[in-house]
Amino acid sequence: MAEIRPLVALRGAMATQDCNACPIRHRAVCAKCAGAELDRLAAMKSYRSWAAGETIALEGDALPFVGSIVRGCATLTRSLEDGRVQMVGLLMPSDFVGRPGRTTAPYEVTAVTDVTLCLFDRQRFEALLIDAPQVASRLLEMSLDELDAARDWMLLLGRKTARERVATLLALVLRRAAADARPLRAELPLGREAMASYLGLTIETVSRQITALKRDDVIRLEGGGRTVLCDDLAALLIEAGDDGDGEMPG
Amino acid sequence: MAEIRPLVALRGAMATQDCNACPIRHRAVCAKCAGAELDRLAAMKSYRSWAAGETIALEGDALPFVGSIVRGCATLTRSLEDGRVQMVGLLMPSDFVGRPGRTTAPYEVTAVTDVTLCLFDRQRFEALLIDAPQVASRLLEMSLDELDAARDWMLLLGRKTARERVATLLALVLRRAAADARPLRAELPLGREAMASYLGLTIETVSRQITALKRDDVIRLEGGGRTVLCDDLAALLIEAGDDGDGEMPG
DNA sequence: CGTCTGCTTGAGACATTTCAATACGCGTGG
DNA sequence: CCACGCGTATTGAAATGTCTCAAGCAGACG
Secondary structure, eight states: OOOOOOHHHHHSOOOOOOGGGOTTTTTSTTTTOOHHHHHHHHHHEEEEEEOTTOEEEOTTOBOOEEEEEEESOEEEEEEOTTSOEEEEEEEOTTOEESOTTOOBOSSEEEESSOEEEEEEEHHHHHHHHHHOHHHHHHHHHHHHHHHHHHHHHHHHHHHOOHHHHHHHHHHHHHHHHOOSOSSEEEEOSSOHHHHHHHHTSOHHHHHHHHHHHHHTTSOEEETTTTEEEESOHHHHHHHTSSOOTTOOOO | OOOOOOOSTTTSBOOOOOGGGOTTTTTSTTTTOOHHHHHHHHHHEEEEEEOTTOEEEOTTOBOOEEEEEEESOEEEEEEOTTSOEEEEEEEOTTOEESOTTOOBOSSEEEESSOEEEEEEEHHHHHHHHHHOHHHHHHHHHHHHHHHHHHHHHHHHHHHOOHHHHHHHHHHHHHHHHOOSOSSEEEEOSSOHHHHHHHHTSOHHHHHHHHHHHHHTTSOEEETTTTEEEESOHHHHHHHTSSOOTTOOOO
16 A cells, blocks of 8 residues: 655545546446436535545534545544444445535544545435435445445454454455456455454464464465455355345445 | 244235325335325335234345335344344334335345235336435435444444443333333333343343342333333433433434 | 253363463664 | 664463353243
8 A cells, every 4th residue: 555646646635537437337326327417416526535534524523525435445433432442334445434414524534545535515416316316326336335344244243253253354355356267365444453353353363364374275276465365255255154146234 | 944834814815094184204215205206105005914923034035125114023033053132123113124226125124013015016116216315315315324333233233231222221111112201211112132142142141130230220121020110210321321311223 | 749941050171261471573763 | 783672463371351161050931
């Protein structure tokens, strides 16, 4: 991660981009709209970027926009007063940030890698929702997918062992990277701390389970533990406890 | 799993009811619609009831309808192949069951108490969504609320201690019962097994923590442990670990 | 009055956390 | 080029919270 690049371009508004060239055009909230609807969306959009590690919104803060992740990876976390933290969402390109109808963020939003968002002014977006059925319909579909993902994650948090949790996450990352090349290979977007936060474990337990999975020849590591290789995804999925279908957190 | 259907009046279709007299009219998916839209909804609705303990839909089963809970309490559960079970949703009156655009249930749906649903044929409901913006908008709103609730529950499952989990659930139930009478009193809709399933714990741990909370004078019990009393909700919320605002599972 | 089901209680086993130390990768500055 | 320091990851040993297994108890119902 953390490539070096002029901070100037990173932070301010970026040049408006042609939606048809957008990498998430067919998957984001705009996926199903076209013509006049798309024009209205394009007219209210703007781009903004955050560097890895930066906070996009604090728990309880005003969040004056909604938007789509164009590039990078962000997390949603909720925390207890004594400092315990649980990740409750992992946002990847095309995922939607913010909630129409609400002005404050119920969780902290953090950039894990460098992130670029395609922002929409919240009020104008809400107005659009009323008479742009394709946008509203796509947003509903995406929300229901996230709900399913959240519920799969509840099963993990409530019932899976540490080994199963780690295997589940690794399988997810490997599957998403999903080049058909063998062996499967993926660079982890999340460090150990973020993984622990996601999995409801401590850093140490995550580390131990990754080591154990390596020792048992289920996975291999490269690049100082930031890259995972897997020759036999089926074996990893067995370690994950369920067949592993369809899990994909939002 | 064997469908047992010995029960008589409970299962068949019930007489159609006037929507304006419906107890969930102003909270369910129909809340914001009126006039022609409401007429269309009313025209496709039917009622059906299940007795406490009955299965409404199995994991992976075809679910030919969507609908609203009119009366009673149902749960969504997901399970691992070796039998471990995690509840992932607790549905109360006005909550929505099923998902437009999907024909099979991703979780098992079970009646906890006697339950009555107001059903809509899935295909006709989907058609309605396209040109009934008030229904679509309300459904989006409800889905986003459920997503928030699911994420709060992820914090509980990932980071809270057994005592905090039990306190959180009891506070939720007491708050929902919410008669302003003091002391706060509520009959638990969930038995110990369902509570354990919800909280990611075992029955024994739930029982022990309830006993401990009683021993420490945070709550009192009546009716053989099925009714909870609380003189000091603030104290219970402290035990719950966070301030306890807004948590309400869907 | 016995049986069933749901709830409670106890004692020991076990997984994960906690606390502490060490190792690694990497950019910086001498 | 090496020494240093810093953040991140690994490993170890002990503490602890929850689970497991097993028994006992209470109320509901025939």
